Amino acid sequence: MSLGANQVSPVQTLDLAVEKLAANPQVFSAQSSGDWLTEPWGPIRQSWFVNRNVLLETTLSPIELLKVCQQVEESLGRTRSLRWGPRAIDIDLIWASDQQIDDAELKLPHPRANERGFVLRPWLELDSSAVLNGTPVIDLLRSLDVRGPSSVCVRYA
Secondary structure, three states, X not given: OEEEEXXXXXXXXXXXXHHHHHOOOOEEEEEEOOEEEEOOOOOOOOOOEEXXXXXXXXXXXXXXXXXXXXXXXXXXXXXXXXXXXXXXXXXXXXXXXXXXEEOOOOEEOOOXXXXXHHHHHHHHHHOOOOXXXXXXXXXXXXXXXXXXXXXXXXXXX
């Protein structure tokens, strides 16, 4: 999954989100990437995002996990009022053990993950052999770099 925030204290918000996710009794491990700064995209002027990926081992189904993620978002102040606007927290499910889901609630793999450096770079940090839709994530990232990514994503120290 991919997490992002750009309001108040984004690093602390991401830390809290990971803690809340890991506290679920059906989550057995949660491994986090480092944090990445990402230039915001869209028509609204706002602060850069801090992004992080998390690999979870869980017995929750993807739909159940989505509901848990939405509860975590709400508990941390997420509102869904402005598209491409600032966010207290955003949690997106990206991939789940090669499952294909295409319904109104959830699409997996995430339909735009292959276009997002802020998803691909931290994913590679967690799993250098990751594959998305049959293509190694490293190749997807290289393709982005060649085309010139639409946003800058740099390691946050």
